[in-house]
Amino acid sequence: xxxxxxxxxxxxxxxxxxxxxxxxxxxxxxxxxxxxxxxxxxxxxxxxxxxxxxxxxxxxxxxxxxxxxxxxxxxxxxxxxxxxxxxxxxxxxxxxxxxxxxxxxxxxxxxxxxxxxxxxxxxxxxx
Amino acid sequence: xxxxxxxxxxxxxxxxxxxxxxxxxxxxxxxxxxxxxxxxxxxxxxxxxxxxxxxxxxxxxxxxxxxxxxxxxxxxxxxxxxxxxxxxxxxxxxxxxxxxxxxxxxxxxxxxxxxxxxxxxxxxxxxxxxxxxxxxxxxx
Numbered sequence: 001x002x003x004x005x006x007x008x009x010x011x012x013x014x015x016x017x018x019x020x021x022x023x024x025x026x027x028x029x030x031x032x033x034x035x036x037x038x039x040x041x042x043x044x045x046x047x048x049x050x051x052x053x054x055x056x057x058x059x060x061x062x063x064x065x066x067x068x069x070x071x072x073x074x075x076x077x078x079x080x081x082x083x084x085x086x087x088x089x090x091x092x093x094x095x096x097x098x099x100x101x102x103x104x105x106x107x108x109x110x111x112x113x114x115x116x117x118x119x120x121x122x123x124x125x126x127x
Numbered sequence: 128x129x130x131x132x133x134x135x136x137x138x139x140x141x142x143x144x145x146x147x148x149x150x151x152x153x154x155x156x157x158x159x160x161x162x163x164x165x166x167x168x169x170x171x172x173x174x175x176x177x178x179x180x181x182x183x184x185x186x187x188x189x190x191x192x193x194x195x196x197x198x199x200x201x202x203x204x205x206x207x208x209x210x211x212x213x214x215x216x217x218x219x220x221x222x223x224x225x226x227x228x229x230x231x232x233x234x235x236x237x238x239x240x241x242x243x244x245x246x247x248x249x250x251x252x253x254x255x256x257x258x259x260x261x262x263x264x265x266x267x
Contacts, residue, residue: 032229035222035251042254042261045211048202049261052195078178085171092168123186 020099023106027084030077037074072121079116083109163224170221177214199265208266212259219255223248 015021047058061067087109090096096105184207188198202208226247234240 028229031222031225035226038218038222038251038254041215041218042258045202045215045258045261045265048195048199049264055195055198078182082175082178085175089168089171120182120186124189 019103019106023084023110027081027088030081030084033077034074034081037070037077040070040074072117075120076113076117079113079120080110083113083116163227167221167224170217170224173213174217174221177210177217180210181214202262202265208262211262215255215258215262219251219258223251226251 043058047054062071084106087096087102087105090105091102096102184201188201191197193201202211227244230240230244230247234243
């Protein structure tokens, strides 16, 4: 059966972005980004199994600008998705669903996620 | 009657005497939705612990400036290969469930949805297989 283009009411264009909605779509975005990151994870394991040359190729890529950028991006995506995931678990129990509390928790967790990412990289670089 | 109706009819008849819930599961647009929801949570928790472990270990390796030999030794040592295999399983399954929801949300044609969904599952499955193979190759 053919589908005809049907008119839709404006939604994204007019709905004011809010903490709850933005944090939620970011959770989905980081999830998708992390799924792409699984490619890097697979490459890491395969590189080790394939021998020192393959491993050097891998670490070589990671030390380039793009590699570093990807790694940092993924580490933030991981921390963010992790923290918001915990928030979802709390929601699953039925708690903290009031807009103000959900919003406040989300803002705090966003800061926590950024903090965790920074400390992660701090730990990597600081002797 | 189209195929959808035929399949539903067969499911109903095969059910025999079952609870109403059991008869209804799988039918309708949410299909096996609750199962996915639960599996998503379980793999999330397993993934949480294993990811924390893996991240801490990797940071340690990088800090020590570990080269190829050291990394390979670490992957081989003790129960590490087991945790990495479990980590791979948990993460790839979690990713599969998550991406499935995203794809179902944004792709509307039944045909393209099926193709893209299947491709995604196959790719994730393939990558997971590569991960497990690599770990076994290193460890054994």
